[in-house]
Every structure is written in structure tokens, then in C-alpha cells.
Amino acid sequence: MKGIGVSPGIAIGKARVLRKQEAAVTGILLKTDAETQEAIHQFDQAVKDAMAEVEGLKNMPHKTLLQAELDLLDTQLELLSDPQIRSDVVEKITRERLNAHDAILLVIRDVVQMFRSLKDEYMNARSADMEDIGQRLLAQLRQGTHKAPLAFAPNTILIAEDIAPSDTIAIDTRHVIGFATQTGGQTSHAAIIAKTRGLPAVVGCGQALEQVKDNDIVIVDGAKGQVLCNPDTTTISDYILQREAQVQQQQQLLSLKDLPCRTLDGTDITLLGNISGAADLEGVFDHFGMGAGLLRTEMLFMGRNNFPTEEEQFQFYKAAALQAMGKPVTIRTIDIGGDKQLPYYALPVEQNPFLGYRAIRLCLGEWKDIFRTQLRAILRASAFGQLKVMFPMIANLQELRDAKSILEAEKQALKMEGIPYNAHMAAGIMIEVPSAAVMADMLAKECDFFSIGTNDLCQYTLAADRMNEKVAYLYDPYNPGVLRLIANVIAQGRRHHIPVSLCGELAADPTATLLLLGMGLRQFSMSAASIPAIKHIILQRSVEEAENIYEQVMQMGTTQDITQYLQAVTP
Numbered sequence: 105m106k107g108i109g110v111s112p113g114i115a116i117g118k119a120r121v122l123r124k125q126e127a128a129v130t131g132i133l134l135k136t137d138a139e140t141q142e143a144i145h146q147f148d149q150a151v152k153d154a155m156a157e158v159e160g161l162k163n164m165p166h167k168t169l170l171q172a173e174l175d176l177l178d179t180q181l182e183l184l185s186d187p188q189i190r191s192d193v194v195e196k197i198t199r200e201r202l203n204a205h206d207a208i209l210l211v212i213r214d215v216v217q218m219f220r221s222l223k224d225e226y227m228n229a230r231s232a233d234m235e236d237i238g239q240r241l242l243a244q245l246r247q248g249t250h251k252a253p254l255a256f257a258p259n260t261i262l263i264a265e266d267i268a269p270s271d272t273i274a275i276d277t278r279h280v281i282g283f284a285t286q287t288g289g290q291t292s293h294a295a296i297i298a299k300t301r302g303l304p305a306v307v308g309c310g311q312a313l314e315q316v317k318d319n320d321i322v323i324v325d326g327a328k329g330q331v332l333c334n335p336d337t338t339t340i341s342d343y344i345l346q347r348e349a350q351v352q353q354q355q356q357l358l359s360l361k362d363l364p365c366r367t368l369d370g371t372d373i374t375l376l377g378n379i380s381g382a383a384d385l386e387g388v389f390d391h392f393g394m395g396a397g398l399l400r401t402e403m404l405f406m407g408r409n410n411f412p413t414e415e416e417q418f419q420f421y422k423a424a425a426l427q428a429m430g431k432p433v434t435i436r437t438i439d440i441g442g443d444k445q446l447p448y449y450a451l452p453v454e455q456n457p458f459l460g461y462r463a464i465r466l467c468l469g470e471w472k473d474i475f476r477t478q479l480r481a482i483l484r485a486s487a488f489g490q491l492k493v494m495f496p497m498i499a500n501l502q503e504l505r506d507a508k509s510i511l512e513a514e515k516q517a518l519k520m521e522g523i524p525y526n527a528h529m530a531a532g533i534m535i536e537v538p539s540a541a542v543m544a545d546m547l548a549k550e551c552d553f554f555s556i557g558t559n560d561l562c563q564y565t566l567a568a569d570r571m572n573e574k575v576a577y578l579y580d581p582y583n584p585g586v587l588r589l590i591a592n593v594i595a596q597g598r599r600h601h602i603p604v605s606l607c608g609e610l611a612a613d614p615t616a617t618l619l620l621l622g623m624g625l626r627q628f629s630m631s632a633a634s635i636p637a638i639k640h641i642i643l644q645r646s647v648e649e650a651e652n653i654y655e656q657v658m659q660m661g662t663t664q665d666i667t668q669y670l671q672a673v674t675p
């Protein structure tokens with residue numbers, strides 16, 4: 105069976121098939137006021153118990169949760185306590201005389217349909233959250249007891265239509281070794297959690313997956329996006345060998361932990377993690393990262409029903425500063441717009457949202473107060489660790505100056521109030537707009553560091569939407585035009601003595617490591633799990649060799665020639 109491989113690796117185990125319990129409307133109407141009062145009480149009690157369950161998931165004894173998992177549970181707590189949902193349910197009970205079960209079912213169904221009709225990946229994920237809490241509330245009503253935690257035999261491979269977000273978090277990853285689902289895409293909760301936890305997973309396998317039964321032998325090949333059911337013994341042996349080779353390679357990489365990250369000719373390289381919050385730092389340090397080169401703050405703004413207050417943000421950034429224990433954490437100011445939307449703030453519909461009113465443009469425009477609050481919270485947290493602030497989507501010098509002057513004003517305000525902050529906190533910019541890459545010489549004179557966002561730089565340079573499969577053949581960071589821009593940014597950063605990091609997906613691609621080293625890049629920031637493989641390459645090669653590779657690549661005119669050559673010289 106073929107699906108979308110969302111998390112690489114091979115898992116071989118026994119299937120456990122999870123079937124969705126479809127709830128149906130009972131049609132039983134309430135007759136007396138006493139019954140309606142009782143139904144409202146049942147709903148309130150179910151909400152209370154469901155919230156206690158979700159709180160319980162946040163504190164599971166066998167598992168330290170990742171930031172994405174904590175954010176997801178916080179979103180569910182917000183949704184459970186949403187006053188609009190309560191008032192809709194109460195209205196159905198009092199006006200239509202529906203029992204608590206039917207009222208919850210219909211209200212949740214409406215919200216799920218509304219989210220789905222928006223045809224937006226983010227809103228689709230919210231609909232999964234709503235369905236999830238709906239199931240939880242109904243289970244509370246049915247049983248009046250906590251939903252049993254999902255317990256599995258060792259070496260289980262989960263097979264499901266889709267896995268509810270909170271179930272993905274609750275599963276015991278000591279026993280569940282992989283999963284395959286009928287629905288879902290790269291950004292579904294199951295996919296995100298599998299990727300961050302390193303569980304091989306394939307999603308979107310379609311109805312073919314229905315043929316799998318409990319206890320069937322299943323192989324999940326996360327890299328190829330394949331699921332094999334009851335394969336013959338030769339295939340199983342072949343996969344066992346492949347898996348052993350992968351495990352061995354992983355162990356080899358882990359043995360590099362204590363070695364300094366230095367090239368053969370003695371140049372030190374800094375490897376950093378891309379994170380969504382303090383909880384992800386543990387994973388970064390476990391994978392030999394030396395801090396965080398990109399903390400995406402939009403996650404803090406997205407999983408909730410209103411803007412976070414200054415105090416909430418301060419606590420969030422302070423937690424990252426403390427958890428990093430003196431290591432650097434680069435906080436990117438809010439990068440909303442394009443593919444990232446807020447459920448509580450409707451941005452105007454635009455013809456070309458990626459080219460529209462987003463990120464720093466919003467922050468210097470109608471979100472100036474929100475931007476000020478964020479900068480103030482980051483500055484306050486800077487007193488607790490080595491924080492840096494980074495502005496996204498800078499397209500020209502004026503935007504950088506405007507952002508810096510707001511930062512300066514907030515510093516002055518804190519100073520007047522006697523609130524501590526780091527007056528020397530570094531302020532840098534993402535280079536992801538081609539004009540900024542071209543103007544890197546000028547920008548370098550007025551900021552403390554650059555971080556190259558190749559994901560966006562690539563789409564803007566090649567005029568190829570990074571979400572559009574039809575132009576995916578154009579979206580390629582190895583395009584010589586994109587590489588020239590990257591090389592210019594690194595060269596200008598070095599000329600003006602400011603650090604340059606690269607935090608787009610290219611930093612995690614082993615094929616690009618030597619080329620980037622040859623261009624002069626000395627800081628790479630990526631998801632934690634990718635760090636060991638990049639360190640492995642750096643330890644085996646010299647800067648001199650990397651510079652030769654860079655020279656060769658600059659003579660080549662096509663993406664195909666460049667990638668072919670780089671693959672040949674990469675170990």
C-alpha cells in the first residue's frame with residue numbers, strides 16, 4: 105500500500121487496528137425543566153472531567169512532552185472551555201429540549217463542518233481537535249469515567265482511519281513503533297508528532313488499509329511511504345537487514361556526541377536547533393545542538409482563542425532562556441500570514457497571501473501594538489539567558505530601521521520603569537526576500553546577524569509557491585540563482601563581521617553541507633533529529649575541500665548538474 109511517508113525509518117510489528125466509534129443522534133427529547141437542568145449539569149461535569157483528562161495527559165509519568173504536544177493539549181483545553189460552545193449546547197438543551205449527548209454531538213458537528221468548509225490545512229487540523237474533544241465529552245457522558253489510556257503490546261503498529269490528536273500524544277511510544285493511517289497529510293497532527301518523535305509513519309494510504317486486521321504482520325517504510333501487510337519471509341528478512349543498518353548508523357552518529365564540531369582543518373561549526381518552545385530544547389541538546397537558531401513564535405499565537413498577553417509571552421520566552429542554560433536562543437518575531445493564520449483574527453482575504461500583508465509588514469502596520477508587546481516580553485526575558493531577536497520577511501533597509509526603532513523605544517520604556525533586560529541583546533534579520541539577499545551589504549551594516557530562510561527565499565526567487573505541487577519542480581534550493589543569493593548573503597555577512605546562520609530546510613540536507621561550508625557558512629540551524637548526520641559530514645571533511653566544491657558548483661548552470669555533482673562528492 106502506498107501513502108505519504110511523513111516520518112522516515114522502518115518499523116516491523118503486529119497490527120492493532122483502531123476503529124472510530126461513530127456516535128449517532130438518539131432523538132430522545134427532554135420533557136421537564138428539571139431534566140434540562142440535569143442535562144446542563146451533565147454537560148458541565150463532562151467538560152470538567154474532560155479537562156482533567158487533558159491535564160492528565162500533560163503530566164504522563166512515562167513521557168516528557170514536546171512543545172508541539174503541549175501546545176496541542178493547551179489548544180484543546182481552550183476549546184473545551186470556550187464559552188460559545190457552552191452557550192450553543194445550553195441553547196440546544198433549553199430551546200430544542202435535546203438531551204446532553206445529542207446537543208454536544210450536533211454542536212461539535214457544526215463546528216467541525218465549519219472548519220472543514222474553510223479548506224485550509226490549519227483549519228482542518230482544528231477540525232480534528234474539535235472532533236477529538238467531542239469524542240472525549242461523549243465518552244465522559246456515556247461512562248462517567250476517564251477514557252482508558254491506550255495500552256498496547258510491545259512492537260505494535262497502529263492502523264487507523266486517522267489518529268485523534270490527543271490519542272497520538274497518549275500512545276506509549278515504548279510499545280507503539282510506527283503507524284499508518286487512511287487519511288491525513290504532511291501537516292496532520294499524527295504526521296507532526298510522528299516526525300518529532302522519530303516514529304516511522306505513513307499517512308493517506310486510503311481505503312486499501314482496511315484490509316489490515318489485528319495481529320497481521322505489518323512493515324511501515326516511512327521513507328518510501330509504503331505499508332506492507334503479511335509480506336513473505338524473504339521481504340521480512342530484507343527489511344530486517346535494512347532496519348539493522350539504519351540502527352547501526354544511528355548508533356555510530358550518537359558516538360559523535362562529545363567530539364567538538366570541527367572540520368578536519370580545524371574550523372569550528374555551530375549546529376543549532378529549530379524549535380517551537382522551551383520543551384524542544386531537550387531534544388536539541390540530546391542531538392548535540394548548541395542552542396536554538398530559530399524559535400518560531402507563531403506557534404504560541406496559533407493554538408489558542410486570543411492574543412497571548414505580555415505576561416504569558418514573557419513566561420514562554422523566559423522558559424526558553426532558562427532551559428537553554430546560557431546557550432543562545434534566537435526568537436523570531438511573529439510570522440503570521442501566508443500559510444499561517446490565527447483562528448481569532450481574520451486577516452483580509454488576499455489574491456496572493458504569500459506576497460501580501462504578513463510577518464514584519466503586519467507588525468509595522470496594524471499590529472504595531474502587538475509587535476510592541478512581543479518585543480517587550482522578549483526584552484524582559486532577555487535578562488534570564490542568551491536571547492536574540494530576529495525580524496522575519498525584511499525586504500528593505502527602512503523596514504529594518506523601523507523595527508529597530510520600535511525595539512529601542514521598548515528598551516527605553518523598560519529602562520524608565522526599572523525593569524531588567526539585556527541592553528545588548530542581538531537583533532538580526534531573516535534573509536528570505538530576494539531584495540534583502542541582494543542588499544545584504546547594506547543590511548549587514550545595521551543589524552547584528554543574518555539567518556537565511558531558504559524555504560521562503562527559494563519560493564520568492566523562483567516565483568514558485570512552496571505549497572503548490574504543480575510548480576514543485578521549480579521550487580529547488582539548488583537552483584543556481586538561489587545559490588548565488590545565498591553565497592552573497594554569507595559573503596557580505598563575513599565582510600561586515602556579523603554571524604550568518606541558515607535556518608531553512610537546506611541546513612538539514614546532507615547534500616548541501618559541503619557547498620554551504622565552502623560558501624563560508626559557519627552556523628546551521630535545523631530540526632533536532634537532523635543534527636547528528638550533518639555533524640558526521642563536518643567532522644570528515646575540510647573547509648579547503650568544501651571551498652573547491654563551491655568553486656566547481658559556481659561554474660554550473662543547471663540544478664540537475666549541481667545536485668548530481670554534490671551527491672557524488674557527499675559521503
Ligand SMILES: C=C(OP(=O)(O)O)C(=O)O
Nearest residue numbers: 536557558559560607608
Ligand atoms: C525557516 C524559514 O521560515 P518558515 O518558518 O516560514 O519555514 C524559511 O523560510 O526558511
